[in-house]
Amino acid sequence: xENIRLLSTSMVQATTDKLTDVRIELTQCDLKLLLLGxxxxxxxxxxxxxxxxxxxxxxxxxxxxxxxxxxxxxxxxRLATVEHDDSTVSFFIDCNNAGAQFVHAAADxxxxxxxxxxxxxxxxxxxxxxxxxxxxxxxxxxxxxxxQVTELADGIFVGCTINHVAVDGTSFWNFFNSWSxxxxxxxxxxxxxxxERWSLLNGSISPPIRLPLSILNNCxxxxxxxxxQERVFHFTKGKIAMLKAKxxxxxxxxxxxxxxxxxxxxxxxxxxxxLVEHDKEIDLILFIGLRTRLQPxxxxxxxxxxxxxxxxxxxxxxILEHGLGFVALEINRVVSSYTKNKLTDTLESSLKNPGxxxxxxxxxxxxxxxxSSPRHNVYGPDFGWGRAVAVRxxxxxxxxxxxxxxxxxxxxxTDIELSVVPETLKALENDLEFMDAVAMSSDF
Numbered sequence: 033x034e035n036i037r038l039l040s041t042s043m044v045q046a047t048t049d050k051l052t053d054v055r056i057e058l059t060q061c062d063l064k065l066l067l068l069g070x071x072x073x074x075x076x077x078x079x080x081x082x083x084x085x086x087x088x089x090x091x092x093x094x095x096x097x098x099x100x101x102x103x104x105x106x107x108x109x110r111l112a113t114v115e116h117d118d119s120t121v122s123f124f125i126d127c128n129n130a131g132a133q134f135v136h137a138a139a140d141x142x143x144x145x146x147x148x149x150x151x152x153x154x155x156x157x158x159x160x161x162x163x164x165x166x167x168x169x170x171x172x173x174x175x176x177x178x179x180q181v182t183e184l185a186d187g188i189f190v191g192c193t194i195n196h197v198a199v200d201g202t203s204f205w206n207f208f209n210s211w212s213x214x215x216x217x218x219x220x221x222x223x224x225x226x227x228e229r230w231s232l233l234n235g236s237i238s239p240p241i242r243l244p245l246s247i248l249n250n251c252x253x254x255x256x257x258x259x260x261q262e263r264v265f266h267f268t269k270g271k272i273a274m275l276k277a278k279x280x281x282x283x284x285x286x287x288x289x290x291x292x293x294x295x296x297x298x299x300x301x302x303x304x305x306x307l308v309e310h311d312k313e314i315d316l317i318l319f320i321g322l323r324t325r326l327q328p329x330x331x332x333x334x335x336x337x338x339x340x341x342x343x344x345x346x347x348x349x350x351i352l353e354h355g356l357g358f359v360a361l362e363i364n365r366v367v368s369s370y371t372k373n374k375l376t377d378t379l380e381s382s383l384k385n386p387g388x389x390x391x392x393x394x395x396x397x398x399x400x401x402x403x404s405s406p407r408h409n410v411y412g413p414d415f416g417w418g419r420a421v422a423v424r425x426x427x428x429x430x431x432x433x434x435x436x437x438x439x440x441x442x443x444x445x446t447d448i449e450l451s452v453v454p455e456t457l458k459a460l461e462n463d464l465e466f467m468d469a470v471a472m473s474s475d476f
Contacts, residue, residue, distance in 0.1 A: 035156075035159075036137050036138070036139055036156070036159045036160070036182065037137060037138045037139075037140055038135065038136075038137050039136040039137055039138055040090070040135070040136045041133065041134070041135050041136075042094070042133075042134050043130070043131030043132065043133060043134070043175075044094055044097050044098050044101065044108075044131055044132050044133075044134045045098060045101065045108055045129050045130075045131045045132075046098060046101035046102045046105050046108045046129050047098050047099060047101075047102055048102045048105075049129055053126075053127065053128065054105075054127040055112075055124050055125070055126060055127070056106055056124060056125040056127065056227065056228070056229055057122075057124050057229050057239065057240050057241070058123050058124060058125065058197060058229060058241065058336075059229055059230075059231070059232050059241070059336065059337065060232065060241060060379060060382040060383055060386065061232060061322070061336070061337040061338065061339065061340060061379075061382075062197045062198070062229070062336055062337045063123060063197070063241060063243060063386065063388070064337075064341075064382065064386075064387075064388055064389055065168055065196045065197055065337065065388075065389060066123065066167075066168050066169040066197060066243075066248070066388050067167060067168070067169060067248075067388045067389065067390050067391075068167065068168055068196055068389055068390070068391065068428075068429055069165075069166070069167055069168065069196070069428030069429045070163060070166065070168060070193045070194055070195050070196050070428050071193070071194050071195075071196050071199065071200075071201065071204045071428070072161045072164075072191070072192070072193045072425055072426025072427070072428045073191075073192060073204065073205075073208075073404075073410075073423060073424075073425050073426070074160055074161060074180075074189055074190055074191030074192060074423070074424055074425070074426070075189070075190050075208075075410075075411075075413060075420035075422070075423055076144060076147060076148075076187055076188075076189050076420055076421055076422040076423070076424065077187060077188045077189075077190070077415070077417045077418065077420050077421065078144070078186070078187055078417065078418065078421060079183075079184070079186050079187050079188050079417070080417050080418070086183065090136050090181065092215065093134075093181060093215065093415075094134055096211060096214045096215035097132065097134060097179065097211060099214045100207070100210055100211040100214045100221075101129075101132060103210060103221055103224060103225060104177075104207055104210070104225055104227075104335065105127050105129070105227070106125045106127050106176070106198060106227055106335070107132060107176050107177040107194065107198060107199075107207065108127070108129045108130065108131055108132050108176075108177070109125050109126050109127040109128050109129065109130060109176060110125075110126050110128060110130050110171055110172060110173070110174075110175070110176065111123055111124070111125060111126070111168075111169070111171040111172045111176070111195070111197065112124055112125070112126040112172060113172060114240070115245070116242060118242070119244065119245050119246070120242035120243060120244055120245060121242065121243055121245050121248065122240040122241065122242055122243070123169075123197070123243070124240065125176070125198060130175070131175065132175050132176070132177035132178060132179065133162055133163070133175045133177070133178035133179070134178075134179055134180075134181075135162045135178065135179070135180040135181070136180075136181055137160075137180055137181070137182045137183070138182065138183045139156065139160075139182050139183070139184050139185075139189075140185075141185060142156065142184050142185060143184060143185045143186050143187070144184060144186055144187040144421070146184075147184075147187075147189075147422070147424075148421075148422055151263060152261050152262060152263050152457075153262035153263065153264065153424065153449070157424050157426075158426055158427040160180060160182045160189045160191040160424075160426070161180060161191040161192075161193055161426035161427070161428075162178035162179065162180045162191065162193050163175070163178045163193045164193075164426065164427055164428070165427075166193075168195050168196050168197045169197075169248065171195045171197070171198075176194065176195040176198050177192075177193070177194050177195070177198075177207075178192075178193045179191065179192050179193070180192075180193075188417065189424075190413075190415070191426065192204070192207075192208060193426065193428070194207065196337070197337075198335075198336070199335060199336065199337070200336065200337040200338055200339050201339075201403070201404050201405060201408055202321075202323070202332070202334075202338065202405075202408065203225065203333075203334065203335040203336065204408075205408045205409050205410060205412070206223050206225060206333060206335070206409075207225075207335075208412075208413050209221075209222070209223070209409055209412045209413050210222070210223065210225075211413070212412075212413035212414050212415045215415045215416065216414065216415065216416050223332075223333045224333060225333050225334075225335035226331045226333050226334045226335060227335050229336055230330070232322065232326060232330075232379050241383065241386065243386050243388075244386075247386070247387075247388055258431070258432045258453050259453065259454070260430060260431075260432060260451045260452065260453060260454075261451075261452065261453070261454045261457050262430075262449060262450065262451045263449075263450055263457060264424075264447050264448070264449050264450075265447070265448050265450060265470050266440055266445065266446075266447050266470065266471045266472065267294060267440070267445060267446045267447070267448070267469060267470065267471065268440075268442065268444075268445050268471045269442065269443065269444030269445050271469045271470075271471060272290050272293070272294055272444070272445070272446060272469075273290070274469070275290075275293040275294055275296075275297050275356070275469060276288065276289070276290045276293040278293070278356055278357070279292070279293040279296060279356045279357045279360035279361075280293075280357070280360075281357065282355050282356055282357025282358065283357035283358065283360065283361040284357075285357070285361055285364070287364055287368075288357070288360045288361060288363075288364050289364070291406065291437075291446075292360050292363045292364050292367065293356070293360050294446060294448075295316065295318075295360075295363055295402060295435075296356050296359040296360035296363055297356060297466070297469060298400070298435060298448060298450075298466075299316050299351065299359060299363075299400055300351055300352065300356065300359055301460055301463050301465065301466035302400055302433070302450075302452065302456065302460065303348055303351045303352060303398075304352060304459075304463060304466075305456045305457075305459035305460045305463060306398055306456055306459075308348050308398050309348065310347075310348050310349050311347055311348065311349060312347065312348050312397070312398070313345050313346070313347055313397060314345070314346060314347070314348055314351065314397055314398050314399065314400070315343050315344070315345050315396075315397050315399040315400070316343070316344040316345075316346075316363065316399070316400050316402070317341060317342070317343050317394060317399055317400070317401040317402065318341070318342045318343070318344070318363070318366070318367065318402050319339040319340070319341055319342070319402070319403065320339060320340050320341075320342045320367060320370045321338060321339055322338040322339060322340060322375065323338045325370060325371075325372065325375055326372070326375060327372050340370070340375070340378055340379070340382075341389065342366055342367065342370060343366070344362055344363050344366045346359065346362060391429065391431055394431065395431040395432065395433060398432075398433065399433050400433045400435060401431075401433060401434055401435065402435050402437065403429070403434065403435070403436050403437070404425075404436050404437045404438060405437055406437050406438060406439045406440075406446040407439070408438075408439065410423050410438055410439050411423075411439065411441065421441070423438050423447075424449070425449055430451045431451065432451070432452050432453050432456070433451075433452060434450075434451040434452075435448055435449070435450055435451075436448065436449040436450075436451075445471075
């Protein structure tokens, strides 16, 4: 496959300046992600035979993006900082309408089959995304939002990079769906974002949160990343139902969910496939949704981070010796433990001790980190070309043990995009118990 050819790069601003000079303070859940990378997700569409002239198509996409930014004005802004006399710093979003980045590119000679048919995700997919390698705190001089439209021989890939301090997965996909609605000619969007940031503890407007400057001054990561391979594994609704039934039967429970059963299956398999000491503690890192758990609850359309990190820790021997039900029930217990009181304690603690997440910290102990969700409206966006045939993610926040969850094309199915070192992936593929639940990846 040939390289990407960049055709144009430009900045796109909102058409209205009604929110210009508005300052949006960030919550502890937003700030926790300063040292990580952006959310990078993209959709692959079949190129319609009646596709308009490519220059006109790009013009329409730029115009519709500009109109969409009228609803998501902060994404056209930049991060800004205020340094205080006590050696602390505050971050906020400056809604200055500096603009989002828009990239038009072509992957000459690359077909959709070149992307979908290989067993492993081809490396060229990462070049379908803009702002690769940019960390969230760097948005003081970089766009909060960048999109790249890459033309393939028979398809169109729309890659989107949004600073993770500004959005979580739910608000990311709300933006993507809203852009497609505006592009189809709608004057209004289905799910208008709530842009104000509230204090997650009492529902009032969020005050500035001060971070020690030392946190940012010591943020360099000198570790050498492992060479990774990525593969998408497809799980049908029926196979997931079988895992759920097995997990609940083994645990004598009725409370283990489909997702918890699937995660337990993946965690056990990756643990079997890795060379780890038998008594070593291993973490499963989950992101727990806050929107419905807080009191008062956050609106579903809240445009910010409505998640906190939760960790399930087990020894390798426990994961392998006690079976699917035991592991799934441990995941269920941790998720269920996030009651209103525990969330209050967690959020208060992060105000008093504002430690930031780092890739090195997440990757320790041969962790498995779960991101995204099969509940996100991934296949909702329709720019007038029909529904996407596949979703892929960019290189941001990838490490040996990253699991990205997506809904499958068929209702009730789930795709997992797994990033691990090649030897782990090969061992997984030879693991009969794991592969028995895996179906052939959905195709177009």
